[in-house]
Amino acid sequence: MAEHAEQAGNSAPDAGAPVMTASLDTSVRQFIAEVGADPTRLLDVALAVQKRFGFVSAEAIALITKRLGLHAVEVEDTVSFYAFLDRAPRGAFRIRLSKSPVSLMKGAASIAAAFEAALGISMGETTPDRKFTLQWTNDIGMADQEPAALINSTVMTDLTEADIPGIIAALRKRPGGEDPFPVKPTVRQSHLLAGPLLADPFTQGAAIRAALARSPDAVIEEITRSRLRGRGGAGFPTGMKWRFTRKSAGSDHIVVCNADEGEPGTFKDRVLLTDYADLVLDGMTVAGYALGGRQGIIYLRGEYTYLSEQLQANLQSRRANNLLGAGICGQAGFDFDIRIQLGAGAYICGEESSLLESLEGKRGAPRDRPPFPTEHGYLRQPTAIDNVETLACAARIMVNGADWFAGIGTKESTGSKLLSVAGDCARPGVYDVPFGITINELLDLVGAQDAAFVQNSGPSGQAVAPKDFGRQIAYEDLSTGGSTMIFNAGRDVIDIARQCMDFFVEESCGWCTPCRVGTTLLKQGMEKVVAGRATRTDLQALEAMAGTVSRMSRCGLGQMAPNPVLTTMRDFPEVYEARTRPELFVPTVSLQDALREAAAIRYPTPALAGA
Numbered sequence: 366m367a368e369h370a371e372q373a374g375n376s377a378p379d380a381g382a383p384v385m386t387a388s389l390d391t392s393v394r395q396f397i398a399e400v401g402a403d404p405t406r407l408l409d410v411a412l413a414v415q416k417r418f419g420f421v422s423a424e425a426i427a428l429i430t431k432r433l434g435l436h437a438v439e440v441e442d443t444v445s446f447y448a449f450l451d452r453a454p455r456g457a458f459r460i461r462l463s464k465s466p467v468s469l470m471k472g473a474a475s476i477a478a479a480f481e482a483a484l485g486i487s488m489g490e491t492t493p494d495r496k497f498t499l500q501w502t503n504d505i506g507m508a509d510q511e512p513a514a515l516i517n518s519t520v521m522t523d524l525t526e527a528d529i530p531g532i533i534a535a536l537r538k539r540p541g542g543e544d545p546f547p548v549k550p551t552v553r554q555s556h557l558l559a560g561p562l563l564a565d566p567f568t569q570g571a572a573i574r575a576a577l578a579r580s581p582d583a584v585i586e587e588i589t590r591s592r593l594r595g596r597g598g599a600g601f602p603t604g605m606k607w608r609f610t611r612k613s614a615g616s617d618h619i620v621v622c623n624a625d626e627g628e629p630g631t632f633k634d635r636v637l638l639t640d641y642a643d644l645v646l647d648g649m650t651v652a653g654y655a656l657g658g659r660q661g662i663i664y665l666r667g668e669y670t671y672l673s674e675q676l677q678a679n680l681q682s683r684r685a686n687n688l689l690g691a692g693i694c695g696q697a698g699f700d701f702d703i704r705i706q707l708g709a710g711a712y713i714c715g716e717e718s719s720l721l722e723s724l725e726g727k728r729g730a731p732r733d734r735p736p737f738p739t740e741h742g743y744l745r746q747p748t749a750i751d752n753v754e755t756l757a758c759a760a761r762i763m764v765n766g767a768d769w770f771a772g773i774g775t776k777e778s779t780g781s782k783l784l785s786v787a788g789d790c791a792r793p794g795v796y797d798v799p800f801g802i803t804i805n806e807l808l809d810l811v812g813a814q815d816a817a818f819v820q821n822s823g824p825s826g827q828a829v830a831p832k833d834f835g836r837q838i839a840y841e842d843l844s845t846g847g848s849t850m851i852f853n854a855g856r857d858v859i860d861i862a863r864q865c866m867d868f869f870v871e872e873s874c875g876w877c878t879p880c881r882v883g884t885t886l887l888k889q890g891m892e893k894v895v896a897g898r899a900t901r902t903d904l905q906a907l908e909a910m911a912g913t914v915s916r917m918s919r920c921g922l923g924q925m926a927p928n929p930v931l932t933t934m935r936d937f938p939e940v941y942e943a944r945t946r947p948e949l950f951v952p953t954v955s956l957q958d959a960l961r962e963a964a965a966i967r968y969p970t971p972a973l974a975g976a
C-alpha cells in the first residue's frame with residue numbers, strides 16, 4: 366500500500382524449521398491468549414507475529430487461522446493489505462524514509478543516496494545478510510522535522526547526509542528487532558503557538574468531573590450549543606453525532622478516537638497525544654459518559670507506535686485515579702475504559718468506515734453507508750468516531766462552557782483550529798489559532814515571506830494561490846483538517862501536484878475501478894505535464910478524467926484524490942500554459958472537404974469512373 370514493492374532475493378516464505386515451528390506455535394498461542402482468543406483482534410495477533418519474527422509466514426497464517434477459528438482467506442486478506450505486515454522475511458532493520466512533499470523539498474533524495482551508499486543497496490532492496498531493508502514510505506507525521514525516517518518503530522528526524530554512516534555503523538553492531546537504539550535523538554518537541562485550546566493548564570480529570578455535574582443529555586446539549594464541528598476534515602457537528610449515537614440501540618456504545626493522522630503534512634494529533642494527552646483522554650471519557658458507553662478505543666497509526674508506551678502509562682494512571690474503570694469518580698454505573706489499537710500503515714484506515722473494518726481485524730476497505738457508524742459501527746454497536754483534536758475541544762468545552770467556545774472563531778466555525786505548518790517558513794510547528802485567520806496572517810505568524818502557494822488541508826485539499834491569501838481558514842471558506850504546507854517561488858506547483866497523485870495511487874485500497882485505475886491515469890498525465898510533453902488536448906483529457914474519478918469513486922479518498930490536479934489547473938493556469946507544447950499534428954486539411962471534392966470529380970469515360 367504505502368510502500369514500494371520489495372525486490373527479489375528474499376521472497377521465500379519461512380520454510381518452518383522444527384525449532385522455529387515450536388517457537389512460532391508457542392508465540393502464536395501466547396499472542397492469541399493476550400487478546401482473549403478474539404478473532405476480531407486479528408490485526409494485533411498479526412502485528413505481534415511480525416514484531417517477533419520479522420514477517421508473517423505461511424505457517425504463521427495457518428496457525429492463526431486454526432487457533433482463531435477463521436478462514437485462511439480472511440487471515441491472508443488482512444496480512445496482505447497492510448504495509449507494516451510482510452508475507453516474506455525482510456531486513457532486521459527496516460528503514461522507511463519519508464517521501465512526503467516536505468521531506469523531498471528538505472533533501473530526502475540526498476538522504477536516500479547516503480543510505481544507499483552506506484548499505485550498498487538501492488531503495489527497495491534488502492542487504493544480502495538480511496540486516497537492512499531500505500525503502501520509501503509516505504508521510505510519517507513529521508513534516509516539521511523532515512527529512513525523517515522510521516527505523517523499525519523508532520523515528521529519526523532532521524536527518525542530514527552526515528548522520529547516515531554513523532547510524533548504519535551503530536545499527537550494524539545491534540541484532541535488530543524493536544529495541545530502541547540511541548543512535549540519534551528522535552522526535553523533538555514541536556514549535557507550538559498555544560492559543561484558545563492549549564494555552565491554559567489542564568488537570569487530569571477536570572473535564573470528566575465537569576461532565577458528571579451534568580446529565581448525559583445536558584453534556585450533549587452543551588457540546589451542541591458550542592457548535593463544535595469535527596476537526597478531522599469533514600466538519601460534522603459533534604453534538605449531533607453524539608446525540609445520534611446515544612439514541613441508537615445497542616448493547617454498548619463505543620467511542621473511537623481517530624488518531625490515524627495520515628494526511629501528508631499534518632502532525633497536530635501527534636503533538637496533542639504527546640503533550641496534551643490528558644485533554645484527549647478526558648474528552649473520550651466525557652464522550653463515554655454522554656453516550657452511555659463502556660468502551661473507548663484509540664486507533665493509533667502504526668507510524669506513531671513510539672507513542673503507545675506513554676499513552677498506556679497515562680491510561681494506567683487514570684485507572685489508578687478512578688478516572689477509568691468501574692464507577693468513575695465514584696459515580697455508580699459509570700464504567701468506561703480505553704484501549705489502544707495500533708494501525709499497520711494504511712492511510713485509508715483514517716476514513717471512518719475503513720477504520721472500523723480495521724478495528725475488527727479486517728482489511729481497511731470502506732463500508733457502504735447507510736447504516737452510519739452512529740447506528741452500526743464497531744461490532745455493529747452504535748459508535749461515535751471523533752478526531753483527536755475534536756475530543757480535546759470537547760474536554761475544554763466541559764470546563765469552560767459552550768458560550769466561551771462559541772465566542773471564538775467565526776459564525777460557522779467556532780473555536781480555534783490546530784494547524785500543522787511546514788515547508789518554506791521560519792517556524793514550522795503547530796499553531797492554535799482562532800478560525801477566521803487569513804492565509805496572509807498565518808504566513809506572517811510562521812515567518813513565510815516568499816510563499817508562492819500554500820497546500821491547504823494536504824493533498825486532499827487545495828493549492829491556494831497568492832490571489833487568495835486574503836481568504837479565511839474556516840469551514841465557510843477554506844476548510845481544513847490541519848495540514849498546511851508552504852511553498853515558495855522556487856518550488857514547482859505542478860510537480861507537487863504530481864507527488865500528491867503519487868500518494869493517492871499508493872494509498873488507494875483498490876476496491877473500485879475509478880479510484881484504482883483513475884488515480885494511476887491522473888498520475889501518468891501529471892508526469893507528462895511535468896516532463897513538458899503534454900498538449901492542450903492532454904490537459905482537457907486530464908481534467909475530464911479528474912472529474913470522473915471524483916464523481917464515480919466509492920469513498921472520500923477517490924472523491925478527493927483528483928483535487929491536486931483540479932485545483933492547480935484552476936488556480937495556476939499560467940503554469941500549465943507555460944508547460945504545454947503545441948499539438949504534434951494540427952490538421953490543416955479537412956477530411957470532409959477533401960471527400961466532398963473527390964466525390965465531385967467527373968470522370969471522362971464510364972470505364973475510368975469504375976461504373
Ligand SMILES: Cc1cc2nc3c(=O)[nH]c(=O)nc-3n(C[C@H](O)[C@H](O)[C@H](O)COP(=O)(O)O)c2cc1C
Pocket residue numbers: 594595596597598599600601623624625626627628712713714715716717718750751752753755920921922
Ligand atoms: C481517506 C480519508 C482519510 C481520513 N483520515 C482521517 C484521519 O487520519 N483522522 C481523522 O480524524 N479523520 C480522517 N478522515 C475523516 C474521517 O472519516 C471522519 O470524518 C473523522 O474521523 C470524524 O471525526 P470528526 O468528526 O471529529 O472530524 C479521513 C477521511 C478520508 C476519506
Ligand code: SF4
Pocket residue numbers: 713731872873874875876877878880881918919920921922923924
Ligand atoms: S475510492 Fe479508492 S480508497 Fe475508496 S473504496 Fe474506491 S478504491 Fe478504495
